[in-house]
Ligand code: GDP
């Protein structure tokens with residue numbers, strides 16, 4: 001009964017093989033052609049304590065004369081008052097009730113006056129100038145996003161792995177996963193009504209743009225995101241996982257029908273990584289524990305050592321729980337939550 005061991009080997013070697021196969025690919029640098037008018041959409045729900053820093057960060061990142069800032073707000077706190085107190089021109093679209101981020105995003109897109117639309121979460125801050133991302137928006141590139149860093153070491157270990165994958169997939173062709181910290185696209189290529197009313201609006205935009213024959217890429221512009229701690233981290237990761245699981249299931253049939261083989265290959269690899277590969281860890285552990293108990297104890301020891309060594313510690317702490325979050329997310333998706 002070596003199946004358990006084979007599943008475990010597959011679980012760890014497949015992502016690593018993918019990582020090493022593409023990790024050095026990077027999209028060619030392009031020169032910025034100067035500032036273009038952009039519409040920056042910030043969906044807000046009770047961001048009174050964050051919106052000031054957010055707007056200051058946006059102003060530092062792009063000249064205000066070229067930016068139309070749109071707040072789509074359903075807050076019950078002082079978010080809009082704080083925003084107005086900065087004294088800069090801001091278009092505030094007030095929602096009658098809280099309907100979820102996706103509805104706010106789509107309302108924002110409908111209200112945008114410029115072709116380049118940038119969507120960004122209120123709790124995210126950009127480390128780099130926005131121009132370094134949107135300068136890529138021309139020709140065959142229809143959408144751009146960022147890479148991420150967090151306040152938590154464990155989350156960063158996970159990010160550092162996936163940041164490389166996002167950038168490399170973008171150089172190969174297009175990445176199916178985008179980030180809410182910075183999602184920008186050309187409105188002339190995609191209308192609000194085409195975006196499904198579901199979570200993962202960012203990744204939906206990336207995939208819809210790719211299905212239209214344009215590339216959706218992550219750029220080296222980095223965004224900071226605050227990750228919650230403790231139990232909140234657990235539910236946060238599971239919710240994110242749920243959105244991604246749903247995203248991959250929703251778009252699988254459309255991507256399978258598409259003739260773009262490069263995109264299909266990347267999408268299927270990510271589908272595998274998020275929906276199938278996590279199960280091999282669980283099944284592998286269970287089967288090894290039952291049929292090869294000595295080997296199981298040995299692997300447990302290896303895991304403990306990896307948790308002690310600083311170089312591998314955070315990666316193990318990020319990777320292993322994340323597989324469980326993704327499996328939890330599948331159960332939630334099945335239960336229709
Ligand atoms: P997370 O990063 O996935 O945990 O999601 P957040 O809670 O940070 O939400 C992302 C962005 O969407 C933030 O700017 C929120 O204020 C905003 N947001 C979340 N839910 C709603 C909503 O129902 N309506 C509006 N207008 N904005 C929302």
Ligand code: MN
Nearest residue numbers: 121123124225
């Ligand atoms: Mn957030």
